[in-house]
Amino acid sequence: MPESSNRANRRQCTSQLTRQGNFGILVLCAWAPVAPAEQGTTGDEQEAVMANDMEQLYAQRLERYTAAMRNEKPDRIPIRPFVAEFTAKYAGYTAQQVTQDYRMAFAAARKCAADFDWDAVVGNMVYGWSGLTQAIGMKYYAVPGVDLPPDTGFQYIEPPEDEAWMREDEYDLLIEDPTGYLFNVWLPRVSADVVEPGQAATLRNNMSFLKGGMAMLDYFNGFGAQAAQLRGESGTVSAISGILKAPLDIIADKLRGYRGMCMDMFRRPDKLQAACEAMMPHLLAVAAGGADPERNVPVGLWLHRGCTPFLSPAQFERFFWPTLKQIIEGLWEQGIQTLFYAEGEWNGNLKYIAELPERSIIYHVDRGDIFEVHKAVGHKFCLSGGIPNELLAFGTPDDIRAYCKKVIDGVAGDGGYIMDASAIMQDDTDTENLKAMTEFTREYGVY
């Protein structure tokens, strides 16, 4: 591809920072192969030429990426890998470094974006920043270099069922006032520093809010600068903007725990359903608040427990799907696409996915059979992913090229496909295999 041949000529250029409302972060970046310096031009003129070229390449890549996401046929298949701890390994950082210092995580993501010539990336797919979570006093993180070996990715710690962050008899409080519940009950419980209302204020309590708020602002503003650097240095489009979780997922992840949520489906199903309904408008508002104001890139929806075998079909129908569907439809009514990251095996739920409005989602395939997915919903939605992580970790470049060919031949003929691994890539992804995935797609995936 033309841009890869110009890799050595890239230069940093001026770029435009795009931000959005509240704490929303936008991640639009540019890529531009920079033309060799022309004789007789000044340094400033060369910079201007390079900036212009970079903007043109950025525009080309954004067009490619958005065309695919709208299930259209771009000039070639866009490459948008979700790379997390892999970026640290490739760029020479430890997991501790990219978790503890988000600037290192940003630098690692930029290096990968530039070296691999990808069309779009997430500014920091590791995402968790322990500087922020430590400022707040969050208890549920196991941090590399503190609680874990420095080369192990951070982990969430789910407490025992009887010590869940939300107790079984607190549903009414959550349902009546979700925001108040989070401030008054949940935060004091998950933070080592925040005290419950009515308790004596402490320095650590006060500092949790002050430092937490300032750190969050710093981090999200950092994403804006990261977007500008990605755009200016390598012309890379930032892949997503904003965050969404399914109501039942967030209840399982951060409130009742998976085991508690499972018991609640039997012991107090009406309360659980009502809690999902109470959370729904808030999750919609947060997702919309962080969405791309230009409506180019989607909101990221990270799905956890909706797949087989966590929920039975009946449980999925009652607890998981109705509220999530309404949120996705609500976003789409505002012109916002959702990156539906279907982690795990989701093919049993394809009949529900097919109910969503055409083009409202980009359906990311993890463990499901991508060819079945294409048959079932490929006419309605762009697909992404489907290259097995175990193959990327333990296969050979020839294996990767063969699998990529199979996927491209099977699902990408009419456009509407974005190349990526099945799941977010951590440090077990082999560098040569990822190069093979990238280069093969760039060469073979031309329409």
Add this chain to the structure above:
Amino acid sequence: MSEKTKPDRPPGVCVPWEEKQAELGKMTGDDELVKRVWEEVDGFGYMYIWQCLLSF
């Protein structure tokens, strides 16, 4: 945060304007300006707690 029997905190709100307005009493100038800025900054608090839940 003052508590009510049945709080009314729709999406985007931590401390509703009506609650703050009652504290401020009759204003001498542009109360719509005060309301708008109150709600904008209150929204930061809302985003803080929901981002804590969703993102971190």
